[in-house]
Amino acid sequence: MIGKGGLYVNGVQEKEDRKTDENSLLEDRIMVIRLGKSTFRIVEVIPDEEEAILRDRLAAQA
Amino acid sequence: MDEHAGQYLRIFTLLALPKIDEILAEHAAKPEQRLAQRVLAEELVSLIHGPEVVERCIFQTAALYPAKTDGQTAAYKASSIAKAFRGDEMMFKQISRTAFLGRSISRLLKELEIVPSYGMSYIPARMEMSR
Numbered sequence: 526m527i528g529k530g531g532l533y534v535n536g537v538q539e540k541e542d543r544k545t546d547e548n549s550l551l552e553d554r555i556m557v558i559r560l561g562k563s564t565f566r567i568v569e570v571i572p573d574e575e576e577a578i579l580r581d582r583l584a585a586q587a
Numbered sequence: 588m589d590e591h592a593g594q595y596l597r598i599f600t601l602l603a604l605p606k607i608d609e610i611l612a613e614h615a616a617k618p619e620q621r622l623a624q625r626v627l628a629e630e631l632v633s634l635i636h637g638p639e640v641v642e643r644c645i646f647q648t649a650a651l652y653p654a655k656t657d658g659q660t661a662a663y664k665a666s667s668i669a670k671a672f673r674g675d676e677m678m679f680k681q682i683s684r685t686a687f688l689g690r691s692i693s694r695l696l697k698e699l700e701i702v703p704s705y706g707m708s709y710i711p712a713r714m715e716m717s718r
Contacts, residue, residue: 534692535663542693552665557651558701565651566701567672569681576683 530561592623600630647671647678 532539534549535557550556556568571579592614596607614623633641650671653662672679680699687695696702 532692539692542691545687545690545692545695547688550665551663551668555663555665555668557663557668558696560702565678566699567668567679568687568695568699569669569673569679570684570687571681573683573685576681579681 530559533557533559592627596623596627596630599634600627601634602626602630643671 535551536559545556547553550570554570556570558566558568560566593607593611596602596610597604600607602610610623610626614620629641629645632644650664650668653664680701682695682699686698690698693705697705
């Protein structure tokens with residue numbers, strides 16, 4: 526599935542398996558992950574309160 | 588691909604032949620801009636998926652490949668990226684701040700189902716798995 530291009534976070538190649546921190550995010554909320562040459566995934570970090578609201582809504586819909 | 592661009596434009600798109608000649612002339616003058624390839628991609632995606640998907644793809648591409656600001660690095664803009672991908676379930680993942688902070692990258696990728704296993708996190712093999 527994954528090629529030889531490496532893992533890039535926010536445009537910078539990851540050389541080791543570091544832990545995430547506030548500096549891992551763009552504008553305090555977005556992480557751009559690139560796997561290989563052109564496979565992108567976007568991660569948005571949402572406040573815990575917002576996440577709890579979303580979870581409750583999903584539970585209510587189920 | 589360069590040598591086939593005109594041929595593919597004629598075969599796979601509904602563009603008028605004079606318009607294709609015009610595109611190829613412009614492409615020949617500035618091949619680095621890859622106009623023929625871009626038009627071909629846009630026309631094909633439009634025929635198959637519709638023009639609204641083309642617009643979304645162009646917007647997403649611009650967000651992921653921003654213009655280089657200092658000749659070396661391209662600056663990502665979080666607000667543009669979020670706008671371009673919100674609603675795209677495959678590309679766009681959400682996680683709470685508590686679950687995100689302090690997590691190893693390999694674990695994050697696995698938990699968000701970006702990779703199927705820790706071993707495929709694409710970080711060089713010398714990494715220490717911190718599970």
